[in-house]
Amino acid sequence: MTAPGPVVTQDYAASELEAQPRPQGVAQGNAFTRFIGRTPVHIAIIALCLIWLIPTVALLVSSFRESQAVAGSGWWTALTPPFEFTLSNYDRVLDTNNLGQSFVNSLFVSIPATIIPILVAAFAAYAFAWMEFPGRGLLFMLIVGLLVIPLQSALIPVLQLFVSVRIGDQTLNGTFLAIWLAHTGFGLPFAIYLLRNFFGALPREMFESAYIDGASPVTAFFRLALPTSVPALAALAIFQFMWVWNDLLIALVYLGGQQSIAPLTVTIANLVGSLGQNQQLLTAAAFISMALPLIVFFTLQRYFVRGILGGSVKG
Secondary structure, eight states, X not given: OOOOOOOOOHHHHHHHHHHSXXXXXXXXXXXXXXXXXXXXXXXXXXXXXXXXHHHHHHHHHHTTSOHHHHHHSOGGGGXXXXXXXXXXXXXXXXXXXXXXXXXXXXXXXXXXXXXXXHHHHXXXXXXXXXXXXXXXXXXXXXXXXXXXXXXXXXHHHHHHHHHHOEETTEESTTSHHHHHHHHHHHHHHHHHHHHHHHHHTSOHHHHHHHHHTTOOHHHHIIIIIHHHTHHHHHHHHHHHHXXXXXXXXXXXXXXXTOTTTOOHHHHHHTTSOTTOTTTHHHHHHHHHHXXXXXXXXXXXXXXXXXXXXXTSSXX
């Protein structure tokens, strides 16, 4: 009597069949089929990108044209011979309209107004995510509720507060410190919300191991939370920097129109007269204003999506 052989089940046979390498022609055929199936999506995406870029290309071309050419013909006519491009708009903007000093002023406003909210929000978000204290949930809900309140409703009360505070012989209003504090206060609700969700998604075991080894909450924050949250911090830095760099309303309210401390947005807004003259200078000034934000975005773009989606599932 012979011993029964191994029983080959249907699932085992199917798995063995799937494990066998497929012929090269079949693999290439599947790849080609997938490529053909995605072609309409790729075409639609490329078309949307081109349509989206048309205004930017028009702005770029117009920035290299004389005012008479801009007023007399469309921007697309400059792309055909004879080419009549010039740098006069950029020379005039940089030399006679104080745009260079305004660029430095915008840096002096944007860099501290980006760093300060991120530092304050990181401490607060870590406390909301991993520390127990009375009223934590209620306080976080109040902060989230501030996201829907328009900042315009707080401009006058904050302005009255800055006018009442004096530093030496002058009031706090009209100084760089005032606009730093204003941007910090207006940017904190979103910053705390974003970072709290990311911190809450970090593994609890990582912090428990650190506490077992004798680490304090401060050590865990600086050695664990911050290094592992670089994507979220970079995404928040992009948001905050873009908002502060492109801001006009807050700069007008808390800095005023003083030429010595006016940021780039205020100077660009004053380029065009009341009757619309010198409008061709706006195109050159716009691209000078776009240069630094583009550098910041492309430098940190690899962290952008990871930082936005990092705390969206749990936390």
